[in-house]
Amino acid sequence: MDNLTYTLRQLCDRNRDGSHATQGDRENSLKLMARQLKEAGFRQLKATSLNGKHVDALLGRWRNDGLSAGTLKNRLAHLRWWAEKVGKEGLISSSNDQLGIPKRVFVTNENKATEVQDKLDRISDAHVRISAELQRDFGLRREEATKFQPRYADRGDHLRIKGSWTKGGRERVIPITTPEQRATLDKAHKLVGEGSLIPAEKTYIEQRHVYDRQCKMAGLKHMHGLRHAYAQARYEALTGWKAPAAGGPSTQSLTPSQRLADFEARQTISRELGHERVEITKVYLGR
Template identity: 25%
Template sequence: MWQQKVNDIMKLAGTRRVNGKVASERTQTLTKDVLYASIRRLHELGYKIQDPKNLGERHIEVLVKHWWYCQRKKAKTVQNDLSRLRVFCAMLGKPGMVGAVQKYLPDVDPELLKVRSAARTTKSWSGHGIDLVETFRKVDERDPCLGLMLRLELGFGLRREEVLKCNPHVQDYGHYLQVFPGMGKGGRWRNIPIVSNAQRDLLDYVKARVSKNKALGWEYSRSGQIASLEQNIRRYENLMTSFGFTKADAGITGHGLRAQFAENHALLLGMIPATMGGGAGQLDGADSGVVKAKVAQALGHNRQSVTSAYIGSFESSSALFPDSDQGIVTIQKALRILDAVALPEVPAARLEDCRFIQEMMAHTGLVLTADQAHMLFAKHARRHGVEWMSPGLETPLALRISAEAMLNDFLFC
């Protein structure tokens, strides 16, 4: 069978990357998945390949055209799948056989085939109108384990596999959560700093509900057997789909919580991401670079440029907040809406925080009441998955973002 032949080739040559480094299990699995799907597709199209060594340029061309014209795959997906085939063909001793995507789609506008790594719009759940506090509660009612995992994905930007393997008791080092070697992408470890009390609250909430000697993933499969990582991944994906946390249903994916973590982390460090309307002029180049470096490190990446996939690029953004007014006009518009609304009384435990917000905003020339401060900052806290969090230096930025979201809600309600 051709499947066994693919497996044999992968075992022989698929454990190393092109640069000589060991390929992760995830990389090997993804490559194999693309190969299986490609050969099955060729069979459906009439090309009954039984030996993968017989893959030729004609087959690659047929696949690429089918992906683009029939399956309507995005340029990035086509590029990724083609890259997997390119690597596999090199294993077969056919380096250079698989060309660039433009070679197979000469009639397509080259601009349409360009892969833009920078996010142009937010991928966050809050940015798609999802109230995380309420969503977590609903998930808890049906599957508490998934609810805990989603909280740590938001609070610490954990990937799916990282959160399934996470033992919050062991990985909590007080000022940071550590992703141990072998848990993250490519086996890399990282320390994720705890820079807000919202992160601490989420982490403590999770720790209070899990055993000290167990990971967050489901211990047993639905059949009662000890669950493997692969079974947990499938269960995670099935649950996410059943809740409607998909691109098709809600415009989001689980990875969107990681993107929201990146946005939140940038805000806490004093920068409004491009995906949230921030402009290039809010920080000088050096300070902006520092923030991006810290966001990248928290996400587990070494290159600053990777952050553009999560928080966008200022070069391609359209700033919502003019640097000249520091977003004050936006906040004032939101306050006029709040003036016409009977706001709830501020809980006594939050009054001191609200006074802090009032004093901080007074330095920008903005006057607001305690209940207005409470309403706007509570909206910011819910972005972080909690009902309230202590205000810090990010407060002016937080109020801008909340005000903009409130104006959008008002316009489209």
């Protein structure tokens, strides 16, 4: 256990604010922040080392990861708690608006899945290209698709995503149901064998920079639209009709039996994307 994680754990042990659930969520969130700061290149930190550059690094990481407004607010609450407990209350603005965090998730039925798919062939780096295809075909986040190890994850009829790759450290399972998914996995196996989609000579941070640079050169502002593509394809496979964001019927226009199928599909997709709330699927699928 590194020093920052250890001292944050001590901080949580000394300050038992809130319910047991709140305490558990806070400690998990702070452990994640410690790991992300380490991945960002910060070393030899302890809880009292927190300063503005660490806050900026975390906020930048979270924005790039395409987190929902609700998740951003939760993490900021835990970050403010940390700052308060080490005597740095004024380090983080109390206004989420000033930090560029929206008041709510903006949901429309506009399709964002088509914004990036036609640009994938502009990505020249083989590792980044397959990472992007995994995002499209399995709904993976950037970190998950970069750290992906096909030999470990491919279980024949499903993927097992390691907790160490995921947001919040939660493992999850994603079914393999299409020839396109199998073709992408076969390419990943061929490219890296027993390794990961981080080349042997690079660290995760170095490969993430390559990923970001390749996406920028391809004219892609971000790759979150690939998760939209997965969610919408999965929704159509589970329900038999297109999602509202892909031109399908709105939830309000569905029959009672269709609404049940819609809800069950959204539950499934939420789990496969690594979310805990069905509500978040409105961002991917429309409503």
